[in-house]
Amino acid sequence: MLQQGTKAPDFSLPDKDNHPVSLSDFKGKKVILYFYPKDNTKGCTTQACTFRDAYSEFEALGAVVIGVSKDSTRSHTNFASKYELPFLLLSDPETQVIQAYDVWKEKKMYGKTYMGIVRTTYIIDEAGMIEKVYEKVKPAENADQILEHLKGEA
Template identity: 50%
Template structure:
């Protein structure tokens, strides 16, 4: 289990941990099936909460710009498929939301961490994003993401990735 004292974040340059998760449409999504395209894998705490909604809608609205990079956006939270389906439909999200109810994938990436809110410690998702290049290596990591402007940071990193490939 990751804690702030013993971080286990996956870092840039590492091979992205493999995963298979169920998406909001019931389909299985495997990282290995996306090889050859960049992947924006973002972890968020919960469906239909203010920050998570703002982040998801920013990625939704950036899809036209993301298309130029051929990037695949995947949102991951511990919520179940039914919750993801409602969240997707409510906000017309145009990318898959993946269910990680046992937080195994979040653990692999280091996004499942000890959090401290109002003096109460608990485990949960630390809002974070991993840019995985077309070869399956982690190109960039954003830890403790601030939602405002994050979509632009990701678009800039994708443009840099494309320029360097």
Template identity: 50%
Template sequence: MALKVGDRIPEILGVNQYGEEVKTKDLAGKKLVLYFYPKDNTPGCTAEACSLRDGYERLRAAGYEVIGVSKDSVKSHQKFIEKQDLPFQLIADTDTTLNQVFGVWAEKKMAGRTYMGTLRTTFLIDENGIVEKIIDKVDTKQHAEQILDDKLR
């Protein structure tokens, strides 16, 4: 069952790069950019993370906190954050629980091969933990702009 616009996000989102539990109550009063991506240190995922890094201060000025989610491990997230100088948390959803709750864990195809993987998707969540918008056509190189431009319309 996938979350949709108007749904409340779960109370516990998962474990971040420090092994700490990320809870929605700790984000109360903040809008949230919760972005799901397939894999640390791959070209598209790095471009997306760097776009959000480069636009981070503008996103914060617009009232957003940014959190990324992939099925990579805590250790992988630590290395990715360090290598790309990311100023935001990454959730290690190693068992894909959060991916499944948000409906982004799905069958994918590449080079004639079928496999399960994360659909690159971003959820914009209001101060009360309610999904406001879902971006499923992510522009990895301009993702921060894509979010900010949409909010300015």
């Protein structure tokens, strides 16, 4: 994982509408950058919906929420539409940004080993520095954890 206090790698990835989005577009704002394994799966849907439900609070705090996975822009369009997700979903099918943020790891399920995204959330400050890292987050708790941190309650 990238460490707190280090510069967040800049990137440019397409959003669900295939428009390029860069981290540097949000200089001067706090960015919640969360990496998740796959659209429309139970844990990922839970996590996205908790960010959706708390979205007005993130906006009130001046924070931008961005989700990143390997899924296609088309998959993101369907996912965002189905669950009315108001925040950005970025597509990284080549895993360049996923690897730059060190969340592409060996995983095991049902005795099989494979490479995949380890659910991780980074809070990036207004200057582009990593303020906080949440590793192996629980989907239902992640948005609340972030809000507590942003409000100074964590």
